[in-house]
Amino acid sequence: xxxxxxxxxxxxxxxxxxxxxxxxxxTNGLSSATVSGSDFTGFYLENFFxxxxxxxxxxxxxxxxxxxxxxxxxxxQLFRAGGTDTGLNVFSYTAGPFSSFVAGxxxxxxxxxxxxxxxxxQDALNGALSGDIWFPADDDSDLSTATLIxxxxxxxxxxxxxxxxxxxxxFFAFSRSRKA
Numbered sequence: 001x002x003x004x005x006x007x008x009x010x011x012x013x014x015x016x017x018x019x020x021x022x023x024x025x026x027t028n029g030l031s032s033a034t035v036s037g038s039d040f041t042g043f044y045l046e047n048f049f050x051x052x053x054x055x056x057x058x059x060x061x062x063x064x065x066x067x068x069x070x071x072x073x074x075x076x077q078l079f080r081a082g083g084t085d086t087g088l089n090v091f092s093y094t095a096g097p098f099s100s101f102v103a104g105x106x107x108x109x110x111x112x113x114x115x116x117x118x119x120x121x122q123d124a125l126n127g128a129l130s131g132d133i134w135f136p137a138d139d140d141s142d143l144s145t146a147t148l149i150x151x152x153x154x155x156x157x158x159x160x161x162x163x164x165x166x167x168x169x170x171f172f173a174f175s176r177s178r179k180a
Contacts, residue, residue, distance in 0.1 A: 008032045011107045011133055011150035012045070018113075020121045022058070022078070024065055024090070024152075026108035031101040035147040037136030039070075039099045042079070042091025044137035045152045049086045050126035054119045056080040056088070063112025067101055070094040076112045080120075081139035086127065089138040101135060101149050129154045 009029035016022065058078040066072035076093035090112075093099070101107055116124075130153040137146035 008132065008148055008150045009107075010153055012152040014045075014048075014124075014152055014154045016121070016124055016154055020116055020118055021061070021113055022088075022116055022121070022124055023111065023113040025111040026065060026068075026106075028106055029108075029150055030104050031107040031149045032103060033101065033147045033149050034103045035135055035149065036098055036100040039094040039097055040091055041136040041138050041142070042089050042093065042099070043067075043133055043135040043149070044139070044142065044146065045088045045090070045131060045133055046140070046143070047086050047128040047131040048088035048152075049080065049120075049123040051084065051086055053082050053084075054080075054117070054123050055082050056116065056120055058114035058116050058120070061113040061115055063114075064110035065090065065108065065112035066093050066110055067099045068106040068109045069100040069102060070096065070098075072110055078114055078116075079138060081141075085140045087131075087137075087140055088124075091138060099135070107150055 010027050011029040013025045056078050063076050064072040064074055065076045073095045077091050079089040132148055133150045133152050134146035135149050
């Protein structure tokens with residue numbers, strides 16, 4: 001029996017609120033499958049970018065993102081195959097050569113932030129708002145042999161500046177009229 005995307009838990013939250021930065025935060029979501037594989041191959045966020053073909057050149061700013069069953073090496077890396085592949089690969093995140101996920105247990109721990117080019121950042125902004133996470137997979141050609149372990153989603157906790165300013169102005173006006 002195959003797991004559908006609709007049944008997969010939210011495992012990673014992507015923050016694109018800082019220009020030219022990609023931040024990935026672990027949630028407390030549970031892995032949908034038990035699977036082990038190469039840390040060098042890593043996990044794959046399907047449909048992360050728009051169809052544009054910008055190669056990812058990323059510099060790790062900070063990060064301890066890791067599979068919850070493993071120990072972080074504090075240096076997770078990003079990869080994009082290019083061509084028509086719209087996914088994002090995270091690899092080399094464990095202190096050992098292998099990575100594991102266990103069904104029903106927390107999938108990931110930690111967070112990581114990478115500095116990326118403006119073109120890559122724009123591709124991420126124009127990409128999907130959510131998608132599947134596959135392991136082990138470094139590009140879309142691996143999906144036929146990879147295992148779906150959960151979902152990723154783009155989310156931001158702070159309101160956009162114009163929206164926040166408008167809300168503050170309305171609140172101030174309302175509070176002044178109530179005093180009169």
